[in-house]
Amino acid sequence: MSFVLPALPYDYDALLPYMSRETLEYHHDKHHQAYVTNGNNLLQGSGLEDKSLEDVVRGSFGNNAGLFNNAGQHYNHIHFWQWMKKGGGGKALPGRLQSAIDSDLGGYDKFRADFINAGVTQFGSGWCWVAVRDGRLEISKTPNGENPLVHGAEPILGCDVWEHSYYIDYRNARPKYLEAFVDSLINWDYVEERFQAAMG
Numbered sequence: 001m002s003f004v005l006p007a008l009p010y011d012y013d014a015l016l017p018y019m020s021r022e023t024l025e026y027h028h029d030k031h032h033q034a035y036v037t038n039g040n041n042l043l044q045g046s047g048l049e050d051k052s053l054e055d056v057v058r059g060s061f062g063n064n065a066g067l068f069n070n071a072g073q074h075y076n077h078i079h080f081w082q083w084m085k086k087g088g089g090g091k092a093l094p095g096r097l098q099s100a101i102d103s104d105l106g107g108y109d110k111f112r113a114d115f116i117n118a119g120v121t122q123f124g125s126g127w128c129w130v131a132v133r134d135g136r137l138e139i140s141k142t143p144n145g146e147n148p149l150v151h152g153a154e155p156i157l158g159c160d161v162w163e164h165s166y167y168i169d170y171r172n173a174r175p176k177y178l179e180a181f182v183d184s185l186i187n188w189d190y191v192e193e194r195f196q197a198a199m200g
């Protein structure tokens, strides 16, 4: 199937003051659109034209770098927009997810510190993640367009740490951006939805 840019699930001003209209206009309308356009061009003749996006991501990893980079980023950004909302973030988590964070990640405060640290320590462009592997949560980081899908886990939360995601609003202060993402932007209802789907 060909790739289509989804509309943002909120207004361009909805994430102020933590993420600006200008950031969302460039990040969604320019960067994500480029992954869609380039991905569609590279999908032609790849042998993966009739696969789901998830299968294109897994099927191109390690053998078609151009297609993988764009398909991976398309997948990552589809979810990234939904992992944020106006009035999001903070410690009020859905119950089953809270229990899993307590048992698998050492509680909310340790999750917060470890997730931010994963994003801060990703050298260069990439992502930090919470994913489900074999029924348990784990925190990880990946370079460029990679994600937990290609490493055998199901991502339920991710934060884009490419400079295009924060440079307009935070300049070089990646830690401040990650703190704002966790404390004020995460859409825990969507994380819970992804968690339930991954746990079956």
Ligand code: MN3
Binding pocket: 027, 031, 077, 160, 162, 164, 165
């Ligand atoms: Mn991005």
